[in-house]
Amino acid sequence: MxxxxxxxxxxxxxxxxxxxxxxxxxxxxxxxxxxxxxxxxxxxxxxxxxxxxxxxxxxxxxxxxxxxxxxxxxxxxxxxxxxxxxxxxxxxxxxxxxxxxQDRRLGIPGEALPGVYGSGAFVGWYNGLPDFRDLAPELPGGAVAIIGNGNVALDLARILAKSEAELASSDLCAHARAVLFSARLTDIYLIGRRGPLEATFTPESLAELGALGRAVPLVDSTRIPAAAEGLEPKEQKIKEQNLELLRGFAANRPELKPLRIHLLFQAAPVGVLGTERVEGLRLEHTRLEGGRAEPTGETFELPVSTVITAIGYRxxxxxxxxxxxxxxxxxxxxxxxxxxxxxxxxxxxxxxxxxxxxxxxxxxxxxxxxxxxxxxxxxxxxxxxxxxxxxxxxxxxxxxxxxxxxxxxxxxxxxxxxxxxxxxxxxxxxxxxxxxxxxxxxxx
Ligand SMILES: Cc1cc2nc3c(=O)[nH]c(=O)nc-3n(C[C@H](O)[C@H](O)[C@H](O)COP(=O)(O)OP(=O)(O)OC[C@H]3O[C@@H](n4cnc5c(N)ncnc54)[C@H](O)[C@@H]3O)c2cc1C
Known part of the structure; x- marks a missing residue:
């Protein structure tokens, strides 16, 4: 047998x-x-x-x-x-x-409000997974927050930012095209609790943000460390390439293109704001200690109408x-x-x-x-x-x-x-x- x-x-x-x-x-x-x-x-x-x-x-x-x-x-x-x-x-x-x-949850107040989506669901929706076919995400326009500092977060930002022409040779599903191409977005915030050295972006994916037709990536230069040190050589090279790309983004002017992608480092989400649906996101600045994000007690708010979490899966x-x-x-x-x-x-x-x-x-x-x-x-x-x-x-x-x-x-x-x-x-x-x-x- x-x-x-x-x-x-x-x-x-x-x-x-x-x-x-x-x-x-x-x-x-x-x-x-x-x-x-x-x-x-x-x-x-x-x-x-x-x-x-x-x-x-x-x-x-x-x-x-x-x-x-x-x-x-x-x-x-x-x-x-x-x-x-x-x-x-x-x-x-x-x-x-x-x-x-299954999307991991942030575990912060307001997370259950309409307008908050996990990346597994959101990506599954635009990629045609039957499980998420009827997600019907709301993209009322204005600003979107993407929480997470890996390649999935970069994918989300890029797909939201690309024009119809830039996605003409993709297999983005028809039901998603209808929603994404009519969303009037002005700002995308890519949010990480830690810094550029802790982000798991690959340089190839990060570089794509710098080559978009209608969107310009921006970053606060004071958040970019001078160098990547003490890492094993392959890792060090990746981080150095990322730092170089970020330095380029820091020199961009926001008025260059109609859509801005803000890479916000050392910012931890502490609450989704709104009553009926998402109206904003409250964040807390963090300071880095040995690669860990520690709270500073200093908070700020972003007026976003959609939140997408890309913080891992179960x-x-x-x-x-x-x-x-x-x-x-x-x-x-x-x-x-x-x-x-x-x-x-x-x-x-x-x-x-x-x-x-x-x-x-x-x-x-x-x-x-x-x-x-x-x-x-x-x-x-x-x-x-x-x-x-x-x-x-x-x-x-x-x-x-x-x-x-x-x-x-x-x-x-x-x-x-x-x-x-x-x-x-x-x-x-x-x-x-x-x-x-x-x-x-x-x-x-
Ligand atoms: C949004 C996103 C983008 C990514 N992009 C890239 C990329 O560009 N390049 C890259 O190299 N990697 C990428 N990855 C990573 C890559 O997709 C993973 O490394 C890989 O798919 C993991 O493989 P897996 O077989 O463990 O899981 P999966 O690919 O998830 O496959 C698991 C399969 O099991 C099936 N299944 C689940 N439960 C059951 C059940 N009870 N009975 C029967 N079948 C079941 C599922 O339907 C699925 O088909 C990406 C990941 C994500 C989430």
Whole structure:
């Protein structure tokens, strides 16, 4: 009998792992189970719509999903369509690669007011994730605050700042284009509690802010340290490049372009202001001590009408799967969760690192799986037939790789000239395209 492995999640971590196992386990069946009808995780739903080059990695992932011993089971959610224990019983090994999509909260008064959005939701909305299709964010114009000092915050600022022409070759979804292109924004505040040296921007992304058609980046030169010191060489170079870019931004004149992007360092949000909806943001200046932000008691207010937080994510708990509540990720020791159960990618180590970092992670976890499987009798679990039986019993509507190719083709086919695709943003739409209807019992 075959050895059977289930990989839960078809994002980079799951697909890098499936590739290694499919190659190294002769005769094994590797089932990739994904809750959406579409594969590729945050490469589709997170990576910015104007960074199409980054999305090219999906070609490699497609080859993995087309391997003879790999099967894609899309539109199948663990915890909804199939349970944790059921999977454990059915497969020789189960690897969770479910990512981290829930926005961390600021924990400040006013955070629940309409007009405050998490970046996972906001980015998911403009990137067409079905979960956030109906977010309908309000962008009444004027000023927007983006809280966070990483590349996701830069992505948000850039997408809000770019003109229609600058996004003409992106796959920004039609419903988002309608809202973003009619928003009359004048100011975008990018807010970090700490300083430029603590920000996790990459120079490439920071530089993009300086090359926008209608927006000018600005920063207070007194917040820019003279040099980056005492870091390991690679890190030091990145920080020095960032400082150089910031010095350039500090010399910009605000009247240069109609939209201003203010990079505010050493400013901690302490309250969202407003009664019915967001009317402003109160912040406190901080001072830096050993890289930590300490309060100064000195506050100020910004008259913003929208707040977007980009301060990190938590994984969703799956009933039965051991979960570390405090850290917001799957409980694991170096990738091992329980006998025969593993975790990799963002759900294992938290929401940090670019796409290739998940390859390194997956290679390590694959070694553990291979090691453990070598010690067990070959293929003593039913694997795929058990999964398919459970899904059939429950009236699930699994989406195969061929089905995904049909969705993919239809998305490209209906795109405006110059755009790579016009995404389907509702599961129902995708199933209808495949000639299926979601059954009444599974509309959740
Ligand atoms: C906004 C944003 C922009 C980014 N931009 C870049 C970039 O430009 N370049 C770069 O290198 N990196 C970027 N990253 C980082 C990159 O996206 C991550 O490193 C990577 O996606 C993490 O991979 P993962 O497989 O762990 O998680 P994910 O990509 O999130 O994949 C997890 C998958 O698991 C599925 N899943 C979840 N729960 C279940 C369940 N219960 N059952 C079945 N399936 C489930 C999800 O639907 C998803 O498809 C960005 C991240 C974000 C948030």
């Amino acid at each position: 075959h050895k059977s492995v289930a990989v839960v999640g078809a994002g980079p971590a799951g697909l890098y792992l499936a590739e290694v196992l499919a190659k190294r386990l002769a005769g094994a069946q590797v089932d990739v189970i994904e809750r959406l009808p579409t594969p590729f995780g945050l490469v589709r739903g997170g990576v910015a719509p104007d960074h199409q080059g980054t999305k090219n990695i999906v070609r490699q992932f497609e080859r993995t999903l087309q391997r003879d011993n790999v099967r894609f089971h899309g539109n199948v959610e663990v915890g909804r369509d199939v349970g944790y224990e059921e999977l454990r019983q059915a497969y020789d090994a189960v690897v969770f690669a479910t990512g981290a999509l 994984s969703a708990a799956i009933p039965g799967l051991p979960f570390d509540e405090r850290r917001g990720r799957v409980a694991n020791a170096g990738g091992r969760v329980e006998p025969g159960v593993y975790a990799t990618g963002w759900c294992r180590r938290g929401p940090q690192g670019v796409i290739p970092a998940n390859r390194t992670d997956a290679l390590g976890v694959a070694e553990l799986v291979l090691e453990d499987l070598a010690e067990r009798p070959a293929g003593n679990r039913p694997g795929r037939p058990a999964l398919e039986r459970l899904l059939a019993e429950r009236g699930a509507e699994p989406v195969s790789f061929a089905d995904w190719q049909a969705i993919n083709g239809a998305e490209s086919g209906r795109a405006e000239a110059g755009r790579p695709r016009e995404k389907f943003t509702r599961v129902e739409e995708m199933l209808a395209l495949l000639g299926r209807e979601r059954t009444a019992a599974r509309t959740g």
